Amino acid sequence: MAERIRIAIAGHGNLGRGVEAAVARNADMELAGIYSRRPPEQLKPLQAATPVFGMEALPGHTDRIHVLILCGGSKEDLPVQGPQLAALFNTVDSFDTHARIPEYFAAVDAPARENSRTALISAGWDPGMFSINRVMSEALLPDGATYTFWGDGLSQGHSDAVRRVDGVADAVQYTRPVEEAVERVRRAERPVLSTREKHTRECFVVLEEGADAERVRDAIVTMPHYFDAYDTTVHFISAEELARDHRAMGHGGFVIRSGNTSAGNAQVVEYALKLRSNPEFTASVLVAYARAVHRLHAMGQYGAKTVFDVPPGLLSSRSAEQLRAEEL
Amino acid sequence: MAERIRIAIAGHGNLGRGVEAAVARNADMELAGIYSRRPPEQLKPLQAATPVFGMEALPGHTDRIHVLILCGGSKEDLPVQGPQLAALFNTVDSFDTHARIPEYFAAVDAPARENSRTALISAGWDPGMFSINRVMSEALLPDGATYTFWGDGLSQGHSDAVRRVDGVADAVQYTRPVEEAVERVRRAERPVLSTREKHTRECFVVLEEGADAERVRDAIVTMPHYFDAYDTTVHFISAEELARDHRAMGHGGFVIRSGNTSAGNAQVVEYALKLRSNPEFTASVLVAYARAVHRLHAMGQYGAKTVFDVPPGLLSSRSAEQLRAEEL
Numbered sequence: 001m002a003e004r005i006r007i008a009i010a011g012h013g014n015l016g017r018g019v020e021a022a023v024a025r026n027a028d029m030e031l032a033g034i035y036s037r038r039p040p041e042q043l044k045p046l047q048a049a050t051p052v053f054g055m056e057a058l059p060g061h062t063d064r065i066h067v068l069i070l071c072g073g074s075k076e077d078l079p080v081q082g083p084q085l086a087a088l089f090n091t092v093d094s095f096d097t098h099a100r101i102p103e104y105f106a107a108v109d110a111p112a113r114e115n116s117r118t119a120l121i122s123a124g125w126d127p128g129m130f131s132i133n134r135v136m137s138e139a140l141l142p143d144g145a146t147y148t149f150w151g152d153g154l155s156q157g158h159s160d161a162v163r164r165v166d167g168v169a170d171a172v173q174y175t176r177p178v179e180e181a182v183e184r185v186r187r188a189e190r191p192v193l194s195t196r197e198k199h200t201r202e203c204f205v206v207l208e209e210g211a212d213a214e215r216v217r218d219a220i221v222t223m224p225h226y227f228d229a230y231d232t233t234v235h236f237i238s239a240e241e242l243a244r245d246h247r248a249m250g251h252g253g254f255v256i257r258s259g260n261t262s263a264g265n266a267q268v269v270e271y272a273l274k275l276r277s278n279p280e281f282t283a284s285v286l287v288a289y290a291r292a293v294h295r296l297h298a299m300g301q302y303g304a305k306t307v308f309d310v311p312p313g314l315l316s317s318r319s320a321e322q323l324r325a326e327e328l
Numbered sequence: 329m330a331e332r333i334r335i336a337i338a339g340h341g342n343l344g345r346g347v348e349a350a351v352a353r354n355a356d357m358e359l360a361g362i363y364s365r366r367p368p369e370q371l372k373p374l375q376a377a378t379p380v381f382g383m384e385a386l387p388g389h390t391d392r393i394h395v396l397i398l399c400g401g402s403k404e405d406l407p408v409q410g411p412q413l414a415a416l417f418n419t420v421d422s423f424d425t426h427a428r429i430p431e432y433f434a435a436v437d438a439p440a441r442e443n444s445r446t447a448l449i450s451a452g453w454d455p456g457m458f459s460i461n462r463v464m465s466e467a468l469l470p471d472g473a474t475y476t477f478w479g480d481g482l483s484q485g486h487s488d489a490v491r492r493v494d495g496v497a498d499a500v501q502y503t504r505p506v507e508e509a510v511e512r513v514r515r516a517e518r519p520v521l522s523t524r525e526k527h528t529r530e531c532f533v534v535l536e537e538g539a540d541a542e543r544v545r546d547a548i549v550t551m552p553h554y555f556d557a558y559d560t561t562v563h564f565i566s567a568e569e570l571a572r573d574h575r576a577m578g579h580g581g582f583v584i585r586s587g588n589t590s591a592g593n594a595q596v597v598e599y600a601l602k603l604r605s606n607p608e609f610t611a612s613v614l615v616a617y618a619r620a621v622h623r624l625h626a627m628g629q630y631g632a633k634t635v636f637d638v639p640p641g642l643l644s645s646r647s648a649e650q651l652r653a654e655e656l
Contacts, residue, residue, distance in 0.1 A: 021590045025471045102653050127656040129468075129597075132640045134655050139616040139643035140457075140609075143353045186602070261608035262349045268602040269457075273595070274514070280589035281468075288467040306641075308651050312460045313636030315467035323636050325430050327462050328455045 005294050006032040006064065007287065008089075010055065010081065011071035012043055014249070015094065018283025019069050020046045026287060028317045032065050062088050067290040069093070071283075079104065086119035086304070087111035090297050092290045094124040094282055101127070109304035118297040120305045123289045124282040125273055126150070130255050132307050133271035137257035141267055144259020145190045149177035149198060153251025153278065161226045162203050165219045167211030170239060172246045174202045177253065188258035188266035195229040203234045206242050251278040288315045333622050334360040334392065335615065336417075338383065338409065339399035340371055342577070343422065346611025347397050348374045354615060356645045360393050390416050395618040397421070399611075407432065414447035414632070415439035418625045420618045422452040422610055429455070437632035446625040448633045451617045452610040453601055454478070458583050460635050461599040465585035469595060472587020473518045477505035477526060481579025481606065489554045490531050493547045495539030498567060500574045502530045505581065516586035516594035523557040531562045534570050579606040616643045 007023050009016045012034050023031045024046065033051040036043055040052040053061070058068075068085060070093035072078050078095045085091055086108045095104050101122055112119040122128065126148070134146050151174065158173035165171075181198050184191045191197075203220055207213060213236055221232045237245075252273040260266050275281045289307070292314035296305065313323050335351050337344045340362050351359045352374065361379045364371055368380040381389070386396075396413060398421040400406050406423045413419055414436045423432050429450055440447040450456065454476070462474050479502065486501035493499075509526050512519045519525075531548055535541060541564055549560045565573075580601040588594050603609045617635070620642035624633065641651050 018589065025589075098656065101656050102649070105652055122656050129464075131656045135644050135651055136457075136616075136640050139619070139645070140612050142645070188602075261346065261353075261605060261612050265605040265608050267604060267609050267612075268600075270598075270600040270602075272598040272600070274516075274598075275595050277589060277593040277595070280593050281595050284468050284589050284595075288464075291467070306648075306652055306656055308641030308644075308648065308656070309639050311637050311639050312464050313634075316463050316636075317467070317470070320634075320636065321430070323463055324433055324634055328426065328429050328450050328459045328634055328636070 002028070004028055004030045005291060006030055006066045007290055008032045008061070008065040008068045009034045009071055010036075010058070010068055010085065011077065012036045012038070013071060014279035015283055015286075016069075016071035017046070018277070018280040019071060019287055020050070021280060022284045022287040025284075026291075026317065028291070029287070033061070058085065059088060065089055066294050067092060069286050069290055071286075079107070082119070082121065083107045083111050086117055087115045088117070090117050090293050091119045092123055092286050092293055093119075093121055094128070094286060095122045096124060096127055098127065105304050105306070113303040116302045118293050118302055118305060120289050120293050120307070120310070123307055124285050125275075126253070128282075128285050128307055129271070129273070130253070133255040133269075134257075135308060137255070137259075137269040137271075140269065141257055141259025141261070143261075144257050144267075146255065146257040147181075147185045147193070147198075148253065148255050149182055149185075150253040151175040151177050151199065151251070153253070153275070154246070154249065158201065158226055161223060162205060162220055165216055165223075167208050167216045167219075168205055169208045169211075170206040170242055172204050172242065174204075176200050176202060182254065182256070185256045185258065186268060186270065188268050190258055196231055199230060201227060201230045201232040203232065204237050204242060204246055205234055206239045207236055249277045249279060251275050291315060291317065330356070332356055332358045333619060334358055334394045335618055336360045336389070336393040336396045337362045337399055338364075338386070338396055338413065339405065340364045340366070341399060342607035343611055343614075344397075344399035345374070346605070346608040347399060347615055348378070349608060350612045350615040353612075354619075354645065356619070357615070361389070386413065387416060393417055394622050395420060397614050397618055399614075407435070410447070410449065411435045411439050414445055415443045416445070418445050418621050419447045420451055420614050420621055421447075421449055422456070422614060423450045424452060424455055426455065433632050433634070441631040444630050446621050446630055446633060448617050448621050448635070448638070450634055452613050453603075454581070456610075456613050456635055457599070457601070458581070461583040461597075462585075463636060465583070465587075465597040465599075468597065469585055469587025469589070471589075472585050472595075474583065474585040475509075475513045475521070475526070476581065476583050477510055477513075478581040479503040479505050479527065479579070481581070481603070482574070482577065486529065486554055489551060490533060490548055493544055493551075495536050495544045495547075496533055497536045497539075498534040498570055500532050500570065502532075504528050504530060510582065510584070513584045513586065514596060514598065516596050518586055524559055527558060529555060529558045529560040531560065532565050532570060532574055533562055534567045535564055577605045577607060579603045619643060619645065 162171035
């Protein structure tokens, strides 16, 4: 068997722990180390033998690592770490600020090219698997319409927005697809759907002592960008209920395209994810793309890449010959 | 706008007509010609202006065609045409005899390489889109199980097998997934399913005059390989009913993988197709891959390729920059 791919993790939150779990499930990989801003003695790796280091150790470890998976956040961490670390390592990240992806791509591409490294940005499920399915299903059915539905699942950004409302001690927010809209799309009706018709939002809020529930509710449901275009339900619960009932990290959604190949023939393509753990699934995507990055680098394909640039076969631990014989 | 991609069609059955319809829906393509073994004056192209030729004209037309889409059958036509035409043209085909794909790949690869051509084999939905989803979902969830369900849809091979039974004048056969099995797979139970538990088969048979219905039924349901491992229902109908009710070409199915990213967290990935016209959808896949083949050829990637070798972005008429900005 070929040498195993040495993966390292930069950042040990939920996503970094998911990468640890995923690497353990891939026999052609091993975990070279976990790098964190926290003092190494505070990190608890899944397997006690995994070496842990401070982030500052990374520049001296370029020979130990085939692919470094960046598990920091898109807001503060990746815009800084991505370009820096792509000069030193082959990298994979899950940068997910959709509007800033072209800018981030350029910032990572230059140092990666200059240093003959391969850097795959914005992997995960959206951006990531959902993006691939949007692009492929549109290419297959150019005369059609694509719909992305998210949920049921907890949205981190919307939960944060609710927590910033005056009088809110803690909160979570769930995004739910409107079942009727999903069914119309599946029937190839190609409906024109407003934001309100596609998803509903549901908030579970713990009030600060003495806060006015109706004022809080009003502040949430009228919040511009986040809630004003949606039908939003607000439930007030206790801190104990929040801790007990709202810790699950499930999520998912659907990308559905319907299109006509001739006047009478509508075709429907659907890709659906039902996730019990959003960070663990995202981590699994990053790890599969780390294998592809290792191979692209060996082929001399340097610079920033996205999921659109990666042939599906490179994600698999099997050879091209095996895939043709066994899966085609 | 760049020069349009000049597509040609070899073989003008249901699939070839589907390619005509698909090319008309892609603004960056044009139809350079239809080539057939039938006399050109018997061909009725969708658009009267489309030039039609005999197959023997192909060797003289290498300069007129960017990508030739082979629309012949996998049994008789492609094993001969695929290697011959890959020496002259960039090609795309839908070779679907699963067990013989490695052999066919090798037979096409050598002439394509020798002549600096790019030949994509075995595109369509299975093999094709379903193959991609089997490979990708397994790479994402290595600790899991994959299930492919087909139907509801008419199976050409099984319909042919029924027609060969003594006493059968005409027949069609539908493959149907067992709903309960699909639901168990979607619930991430990872069931072990026998052939019988995954699909049922339903036959609509027109008897020859004087044929013994019970003998025919028995010959069908006990037929080795085709029916003996399934629960098969046989209906006897008139030739008029067959012509009236069984001309639809709908098909489809699901690729579902469930897998665990940690002991407690099962994840489910599903890809589903609901097709009103099987040949038109297959043709649309071939046409999208013709765009990718045209680009791979321009990049100097010669030889036989499969869907596993093609980056998703190459299927789209949009540029990599546009896809990053608009779809990631």
